[in-house]
Amino acid sequence: MSFITDHILTWVTFLPLLGSLLLWTVVRRDDHARVFALAVALADFVLSLHLWFRYDGPGGQDMFTEKVAWLFGGKINYHLACDGISLVLVMLTTFLGPLVILSAWKAVTERVRDYMAMLLFLQAAMLGTFFARDMLLFYVFWEAMLIPMYFIIGIWGGQRRIYAAVKFFIFTMVGSVFMLVAILWMYFQAGGMGLEQFLALDLERQAQLWLFGAFILAFAIKVPVFPLHTWLPDAHVEAPTAGSVILAGVLLKMGTYGMLRFAMPLFPAGVEAFAPLMSILAVIGIIYGALVALVQPDIKKLVAYSSVSHLGFVVLGLFSLTPLGVAGGIFQMLAHGLSTGALFLLVGVIYERRHTREISEFGGLAHRMPGYATVFMITMLASVGLPGLAGFVGEFMILLGTFGSTTLDHPRLLTALAATGVVLGAIYMLWMYQRMFFGKLTNEKNRDLRDLSVREYAVLLPLVVFMFWLGVRPGMVLDRVEASVERVLAPLAVPASPHADDYPQHALGGGTADAPVFVVHEGEAHR
Amino acid sequence: MTHFEMPLDATSWSVLLPYLVIGGGGLLVMLVDAFVRTLKKDHLSYLTLCVFLASIVVQIAVHPGEGPRLGGMLLAGDWSRFFNYLFAGIGIMTTIFATGIYDRDGRYRPEFYPLLLFTVLGMMVLAAANDLLAVFLGLETMSLATYILAGGVRGNVRSSEAGFKYLVLGGFSSAFLLMGMALLYGYAGDTNFDAIARVLATGGGATILVTAGSALMLMGFGFKVAMVPFHMWTPDVYDGAPAYVTGFMATAVKAAGFAILLRVALLLQPQLAWAWYPVLTVFAVLTMSLGNLVALVQNNIKRMLAWSSIAHAGYLLLGVVTLLSPAVGDPARQALARTVGESAASAVLFYLVGYSLMNLAAFGVVNVLSNRGGEDADDINRYAGLSRRRPVAAATLAVALLSLAGIPPFVGFMAKFYLFAAVVKAGLVPLAVIGVINSLVSVYYYLRVIVVMYMKDTEADSYDGVEWVSVATAGALAALVLYLGIRPDAFHAAAASVIRQLPF
Amino acid sequence: MFEQFIPVLMVLAVAALFAGLFLGLSNWLGPRRPDPLKDSTYECGIPVRGSTQIRFFVRFFLVAIFFLLFDLEAVFIYPWVIVYRAMLEAGHGAFALAEMGTFAFVLLVGFVYIWRKGGLEWQ
Numbered sequence A: 001m002s003f004i005t006d007h008i009l010t011w012v013t014f015l016p017l018l019g020s021l022l023l024w025t026v027v028r029r030d031d032h033a034r035v036f037a038l039a040v041a042l043a044d045f046v047l048s049l050h051l052w053f054r055y056d057g058p059g060g061q062d063m064f065t066e067k068v069a070w071l072f073g074g075k076i077n078y079h080l081a082c083d084g085i086s087l088v089l090v091m092l093t094t095f096l097g098p099l100v101i102l103s104a105w106k107a108v109t110e111r112v113r114d115y116m117a118m119l120l121f122l123q124a125a126m127l128g129t130f131f132a133r134d135m136l137l138f139y140v141f142w143e144a145m146l147i148p149m150y151f152i153i154g155i156w157g158g159q160r161r162i163y164a165a166v167k168f169f170i171f172t173m174v175g176s177v178f179m180l181v182a183i184l185w186m187y188f189q190a191g192g193m194g195l196e197q198f199l200a201l202d203l204e205r206q207a208q209l210w211l212f213g214a215f216i217l218a219f220a221i222k223v224p225v226f227p228l229h230t231w232l233p234d235a236h237v238e239a240p241t242a243g244s245v246i247l248a249g250v251l252l253k254m255g256t257y258g259m260l261r262f263a264m265p266l267f268p269a270g271v272e273a274f275a276p277l278m279s280i281l282a283v284i285g286i287i288y289g290a291l292v293a294l295v296q297p298d299i300k301k302l303v304a305y306s307s308v309s310h311l312g313f314v315v316l317g318l319f320s321l322t323p324l325g326v327a328g329g330i331f332q333m334l335a336h337g338l339s340t341g342a343l344f345l346l347v348g349v350i351y352e353r354r355h356t357r358e359i360s361e362f363g364g365l366a367h368r369m370p371g372y373a374t375v376f377m378i379t380m381l382a383s384v385g386l387p388g389l390a391g392f393v394g395e396f397m398i399l400l401g402t403f404g405s406t407t408l409d410h411p412r413l414l415t416a417l418a419a420t421g422v423v424l425g426a427i428y429m430l431w432m433y434q435r436m437f438f439g440k441l442t443n444e445k446n447r448d449l450r451d452l453s454v455r456e457y458a459v460l461l462p463l464v465v466f467m468f469w470l471g472v473r474p475g476m477v478l479d480r481v482e483a484s485v486e487r488v489l490a491p492l493a494v495p496a497s498p499h500a501d502d503y504p505q506h507a508l509g510g511g512t513a514d515a516p517v518f519v520v521h522e523g524e525a526h527r
Numbered sequence B: 001m002t003h004f005e006m007p008l009d010a011t012s013w014s015v016l017l018p019y020l021v022i023g024g025g026g027l028l029v030m031l032v033d034a035f036v037r038t039l040k041k042d043h044l045s046y047l048t049l050c051v052f053l054a055s056i057v058v059q060i061a062v063h064p065g066e067g068p069r070l071g072g073m074l075l076a077g078d079w080s081r082f083f084n085y086l087f088a089g090i091g092i093m094t095t096i097f098a099t100g101i102y103d104r105d106g107r108y109r110p111e112f113y114p115l116l117l118f119t120v121l122g123m124m125v126l127a128a129a130n131d132l133l134a135v136f137l138g139l140e141t142m143s144l145a146t147y148i149l150a151g152g153v154r155g156n157v158r159s160s161e162a163g164f165k166y167l168v169l170g171g172f173s174s175a176f177l178l179m180g181m182a183l184l185y186g187y188a189g190d191t192n193f194d195a196i197a198r199v200l201a202t203g204g205g206a207t208i209l210v211t212a213g214s215a216l217m218l219m220g221f222g223f224k225v226a227m228v229p230f231h232m233w234t235p236d237v238y239d240g241a242p243a244y245v246t247g248f249m250a251t252a253v254k255a256a257g258f259a260i261l262l263r264v265a266l267l268l269q270p271q272l273a274w275a276w277y278p279v280l281t282v283f284a285v286l287t288m289s290l291g292n293l294v295a296l297v298q299n300n301i302k303r304m305l306a307w308s309s310i311a312h313a314g315y316l317l318l319g320v321v322t323l324l325s326p327a328v329g330d331p332a333r334q335a336l337a338r339t340v341g342e343s344a345a346s347a348v349l350f351y352l353v354g355y356s357l358m359n360l361a362a363f364g365v366v367n368v369l370s371n372r373g374g375e376d377a378d379d380i381n382r383y384a385g386l387s388r389r390r391p392v393a394a395a396t397l398a399v400a401l402l403s404l405a406g407i408p409p410f411v412g413f414m415a416k417f418y419l420f421a422a423v424v425k426a427g428l429v430p431l432a433v434i435g436v437i438n439s440l441v442s443v444y445y446y447l448r449v450i451v452v453m454y455m456k457d458t459e460a461d462s463y464d465g466v467e468w469v470s471v472a473t474a475g476a477l478a479a480l481v482l483y484l485g486i487r488p489d490a491f492h493a494a495a496a497s498v499i500r501q502l503p504f
Numbered sequence C: 001m002f003e004q005f006i007p008v009l010m011v012l013a014v015a016a017l018f019a020g021l022f023l024g025l026s027n028w029l030g031p032r033r034p035d036p037l038k039d040s041t042y043e044c045g046i047p048v049r050g051s052t053q054i055r056f057f058v059r060f061f062l063v064a065i066f067f068l069l070f071d072l073e074a075v076f077i078y079p080w081v082i083v084y085r086a087m088l089e090a091g092h093g094a095f096a097l098a099e100m101g102t103f104a105f106v107l108l109v110g111f112v113y114i115w116r117k118g119g120l121e122w123q
Helices: A008-025 A030-054 A084-107 A112-131 A135-144 A146-156 A161-190 A195-200 A205-222 A231-238 A241-266 A268-294 A299-319 A323-354 A370-384 A390-403 A411-437 A454-472 A475-492 A515-526 B010-035 B043-061 B078-098 B112-128 B132-150 B157-188 B193-202 B207-224 B233-240 B243-295 B301-327 B337-370 B391-404 B411-425 B429-455 B468-486 B489-501 C003-029 C058-075 C077-090 C093-116
Strands: A063-071 A076-082 B067-069 B074-076
Touching (some): A008 A063, A008 A084, A008 A112, A030 A063, A030 A084, A063 A135, A063 B489, A076 A112, A076 A135, A084 A112, A084 A323, A084 A454, A084 A475, A135 A146, A135 A161, A135 A241, A146 A161, A161 A195, A161 A205, A161 A231, A195 A241, A205 A241, A231 A299, A241 A268, A241 A299, A241 A323, A268 A299, A268 A475, A299 A323, A299 A390, A299 A411, A370 A390, A370 A411, A370 A454, B010 B067, B043 B078, B074 B078, B074 B112, B078 B112, B078 B243, B078 B489, B112 B243, B132 B157, B132 B207, B157 B207, B157 B233, B233 B301, B243 B301, B243 B337, B243 B429, B301 B411, B301 B429, B337 B411, B391 B411, B411 B429, B411 B468, C058 C077, C077 C093
Antiparallel strands (some): A063 A076, B067 B074
16 A cells, blocks of 8 residues: 555545546446546545544644656656645545535536546646645646636536636636746746745745735635625536535635635735735625625525625635634635535535526425425534534634734724624525525425435535534644644744733643633544 | 868768758659659658658768758757757648648649648758858748648639738748848858857947848748738738648748747847847737737637737747847846846747647647538637537647647646746746736637537537548647646756757 | 948939939920820830730740749859869869759759649640
């Protein structure tokens, strides 16, 4: 086995790619393609479990490093590594992989082989993005990700799929080409493309501002941060279910991951200058997303706008520049991946049965589909942030972190405004749930709806389990993340909080019992 | 008058050998065509392929060493070998694409093969030229044959128009080039590059002559590489010519033009960078911007690829600009001249090869369809549903287009990476930004074709039959596009070593 | 460097001056009394018959082009002739002959090609 474990990151990243190549060349029949793709995705998940159990990087170090000279005799390398932050996002990706393939079992009937191959290709590119520690390698994976997603939306999407696919592609490209120029410029300053070489640079403030702008544009479009979000609802609504799940579950996290991994540690001066703006945009995103979600007649659009709102929390947490807020942001990425991914799957389930997503078409579904209603309820509550479920922990940590931030201008005001987003989130979700599931079954077309099938339970139950699990034992994730967060943010030299007495800075490391952070400690206790 | 160098010695023969193989091969193909009555249709193309392969084998086997040979007329060594391989490779691909698809009305055109060989001969001379006379000889041999190739579909109005337009404008540009050479000769008193370099180095003579001369020569070369504002012929000629000829022109002729442009730029750089640099900067920006913007609104795939090839000429010109940049401005930057020049020139070489691969792959597919669909076969909308009925052809075209758009993991991205890296290295960040904005614009029209092929569908199959050899060849090129996109380093290092071998 | 061209420029200037002068003078001094006969095309004093744009058989053009081609190639022999004696004296006579032989051979191949392809047949 050592030939696998020695190059575990390469295996995890390229196994899906290998699978997609085999799908295109060897596999002929559709039903074989489904089984084969599922097997590959499951195998990838099993491989990634190796990372999960073996990762114990002291001080949040990179582990499993692989480094091979690629270009210019070693100035640019094939350099993969995994630290706590990468780890949790990779686990999310490989975990969603098989579920997504399973969800497309019946929904996709045309060009199944191509569809499965695209999903696996996409997974490989996403994993590579999380592992890459060389800027050019990162950029290659980052851009390569566009191709399969473009085809997934454009071929298997809804009515306006072409518009949505092209818009998705162009928007993302707009951001990333400027990042490429910034990377090139830094390459000649640093003498190499390695992330550690970039980190070692000591750049002037003016240069940092420009470079930060170029990087943050790419990542902010991907997240998406408020004024740049317009591609997201289109892409989500038009994408097939599996595409939406991957998009919400993993792809959007690329943006926040990029901010955390690259934009923030590389340009402290840029962060200092832009943090107020970013936090304000994040808060606008939270409230705007929630308000727009409130009035959506289409469930999928509602969930899409709720993503804008939830990702706003993540950005706010990151730019609070407190360990608590950042760790909360990472946790929220994970929780959002699970809950929103599950919501899109649930929307897919009802769309497969009724071929409509209008909320007004439904009502009283709880009578016909009790199982569906239960799963939907749990998922929705996780998304809203009910304590005990995954969504709560992240949002709460973010709000706490923002409140204690010393770098933002009006931390308490921002926290208060962001908190209204939580309330609005509860309103639109619960209202939607009420309209869809409660009351009398009025629409005749809903009379014969089947409840969830075994396959659909198999897709959804793992997600539900993890929503609970992360809700009661967040330490499982936070333990692995906290040291890496501190290491990544070390260049920022976050000043000590004036509220240090109220909200201990060492909370993440395991402080004394203080009500707001009990969740963390519970995790600690069970370790 | 009485001094003669020793005529052809052994080294000279070894230098001449590849040229003799191609030229003699051309004559041979002509004679076989004229005398062998029992010839089957494909035999000439096999013979042509053999000639190209023989020229490659000869170059692998015989190494005449580095430096000017034949009384300083031709430059022997890695530089010319690099381009000779490239031209022979493009020639082989073009022969394969042309075979079996002679023209729209199915008429057999045997004169294509000798013309192709003579064009390649001209290109080889042009790329290896070390003397203004050789430049002109190569350029005209290449051009005359291409005029006929472009207008080669007899009875087709658009093809005849293409040939005629190309001939008239090409003759015009040759006149400019010749005038420029005359002025340069008037300045240096010699046509040999090394002698001109020596005179330039001493700084004597009337600068006005060399400035005006080089400006006129720039016009001549600019015409060949389709540089704005000398690009007017390109869309009509690329559209009118048969697709395999268009593919050949867009790759080989452009590569030959850039080969000599690079040589002349390197030659004149110490004295004339101040004049060329601003002019070429403006032209480069204009070329890529206009090419990309006009390509956006094209409905005919050949016209679209024509405008896109103008845009790519713009990126390549950016490389030439970068090459010249260190010689302009403060002395601190002149210290960079060697390294910047090297990375810019090697980036241009890499780009030329990458561009040739992906463009040939695209034209290989377009060529097959172009001949099977009647009058409007090149309309992009006719490609609807191609991915279902011709999955290999569609996938090949998609890979080629994504690569042309500069998206990883294809060679187009790596080519742009090397190029923009050189631009940024020279400190020309604004130009790099303009470059990436341009490649952003280009994404839209390349994607449009993919949208039609993969995301739209029609009931009817609008193309009857497919020439599988061409599709397989194009597919192999696409595989190479992918491979060089992932492992470009060895090849780029080879390009860099070619540049290091150059005398100046 | 330019001084040596001054006489050439002077010749050009004088030529242009005289040409312009006489054209202008005849235009200015000459009487003008147009009539239909005077306005018609001048055809050696004979009345014009038919259109001036008559079509020629395309073969005439082909023959003209072939003639031009080979005639021009023959021009290249002149410079060779001039250096041939010098090359003979330098001991490279055989080489010089071989070079011209190659040139002539390439021409011959072209000629044979035209012939075999039926370019010389009048039909």
